[in-house]
Amino acid sequence: MDKKTVKVIAWIIVLTMILTSFSFVIFLPAAFADTKEDTTSKEYLLNRLVEMQNYMEFLNKYYKDPVNYDQLMDAAMDGATQSLEDPYSVFYTTDAESQQFVENVSGEYAGVGLTMTTADKKHEVVSVNGAGPALKAGVEAGDQVIKVDGKDVSALNTNELVQLMRGEKGTKVTLTILRDGQQKDITITREIVTTASISYEMKGAHVGYIDISGFDSDVATEFRMAKAALVNKGAESLIIDLRDNPGGYIDGAVEIANEILPSGYITHFINKDNVFESEKATGIAGPTMPIVLLVNEETASSSELLAGALQDNKAATLVGTTTFGKGIAQQIVTLSAGDKAKVSVFYFVTPNKKTIHHVGITPDYVVRNGTVGSEEAKAKYLTFAPMSEDQKPKAGDTGLNVYGAQQRLSLIGYYTGDITGTMDENTVAAVKKFQKDEALFAYGVIDNTTKNRLELAAYSLAYGNTKAGEDLQLAKALELLGK
Structure with missing residues (x-):
């Protein structure tokens, strides 16, 4: 290599170093500048919305296939909601999805009045609502639903089957059922069905038993009537069963706590680490009586609010297993364009401000029921x-x-x-x-x-174990109440 070539290479290296250094000098101030933005400010949001609009317009103009702005906006809304990493916050892309949630919580819907279970692609009727149209049409517990309006339903899950059986009040649906090996078509006219959240009975001469399966809009009234009926039958103590109760309206749990607690806090609501509201007993509760509350790992949400309220106020003894641990409340919001979303808006904690979310309520007596094996x-x-x-x-x-x-x-x-x-x-x-x-x-x-x-x-x-099938939790409750 001659001297001229070496000199040229040397100048290239020097020039490269100068340019690299210059670029570093140019960008160095930006690296150390205070560029942190307030990502919670409205100004930041507006700037990003403009950016998102520009990007969507770019997609509309240059993407290889036609672009639907409605689809893009739904995806953006859904993505924003999913970024919260909260499984209970949902952006609904259809009215049917949001309506299903409202119906499940309210306990009122237009349908036939059947409770279903699914196993091995077989849909079996667990119970028939006593006030629903399916009972009048002749559907019985134990029937297997194999078709709806002629459509085979073996590939559907329980939720999909239920949605197929629901519809507008006054419309008809034909269920093909299998009973004792024989197929039968039953046509049912859909009606407004109200699910009962409470059932009750006496357990012996002096112990009343109330099972609460959910917290719908009428649960407090149902509880009040059930308790009064049991007292009239001679109940001097009470077992309240919240096992497998997924929750529902918070107001229902607060009202039932108010029926039991003579005084004290019921719960506190927290948003962004601040208590913004507290619920207290109003003093309307009647005479107190010994209460045992049954809970398990599927006792969730509003059920845990009630369990925590009674436990902290020493108004009930809890028996069972640690509860699910869902201590957040959701609200349905309707946007200006008509879209709906379910959003977690606050935490609720016990009267003593013990956390429920991801923790649950630990019972006073941990008792596991017997198992039959699997x-x-x-x-x-x-x-x-x-x-x-x-x-x-x-x-x-x-x-x-x-x-x-x-x-x-x-x-x-x-x-x-x-x-x-x-x-x-x-x-x-x-x-x-x-x-x-x-x-x-x-x-x-x-x-x-x-x-x-x-x-x-x-x-x-x-x-399985030697106590297979036995309700050891209920037995413990009866023992504590002295039966």
């Missing part, structure tokens, strides 16, 4: 790793004990993450919750006692 659970259980290592895993540890514990926690419903064998944050939380429910020291370490309890719980779910 072939599906048994097949999983037989593949589980043994928890045979001597170590007692804590946060951050790995090993066979952790792997086996995750498998068992997943089977019994405490853990939903990946089975990794690593004691991560979610695994520690699941172990703590299990220990708490088992009345063990809840410190998140898989000690020998915890391993034994996990093994027993998983085995019982797979193979």
